[in-house]
Amino acid sequence: MRAPMLLLILAAFNLQAALPGDSIYQLNSDWQNRQGNSLNIQQLAGKKQLVAMIYTDCITACPVIVSDLKAIQAALGTEQQQGLGFVxxxxxxxxxxPKIMRHFAKKRKLDEHWTLLSGNDEQVRTLAMALNIRYMGLADGEVAHSNAITVLDEQGRVQFQQTGLPGGPEALIDKLGL
Structure with a gap:
């Protein structure tokens, strides 16, 4: 029993040691996904990720961000989709x-390529700072926030960020090099 645990610890250490210093996966934070399971942010390593910070009851910018990401997914071939995650x-x-996120994913028809994460306020603030996303809660319960789509490489480094899809989803896909 001790040997498998030791191997797990060594594997986790090696993953962190292998990550570049500017990887957001260095944050090594645990989140909750829409299924209610714990997910360490390092588990996203291995493929490019399109990341957006949203909130599910938003009625202004967040639906546009999700629609833009869905347009990118729709423009990808099956093989291209395997090398890209949507977070x-x-x-x-x-x-x-998790229950709200499951409902949101079902309503928005988000498939297995999508990871929806919820953490605590400190984790959200730390990740937002690492991604250069600004946000602020407003008196009416809304959240003013950056509307950026962040592209991470396979090791969690920010490749680029953009707002919207100038040039359409194909232009972003070209920048991804898929």
Whole structure:
């Protein structure tokens, strides 16, 4: 029993040691996905990720961000989709429980290529700072936030960020090099 645990610890250490210093996966934080399971952010390593920070009850910018990401997914071939993940991180983790995120994913028809994450306020703030995303809660319960799509490489380094899809989804896909 001790040997498998030791191997697991060594594997985790080697993954962190192998990550570049500017990888957001260095944050080594645990999140909750829409199934209610714990997911360490390092588990996203291995393929490019399109990351957006949203909240599920937003009625302004967040639906546009999700629609843009869905347009990118729709423009990809099956093989291209295998090398790319779509990550939505909640800006309102107290409200966006796994049940709410499951409902949101079902309503928006988000398939297995999508990872929806909720953490605690400190994790959200830390990740937002690492991704250069600004946000602020407003008195009416809304959240003012950056509307960026962040592209991470396979090791969690920011490749680029952009707002919207100038040039359409194909232009972003070209920048991804898929």
């Amino acid at each position: 939505l991180v909640s800006l309102t983790p107290a409200k966006d429980t």
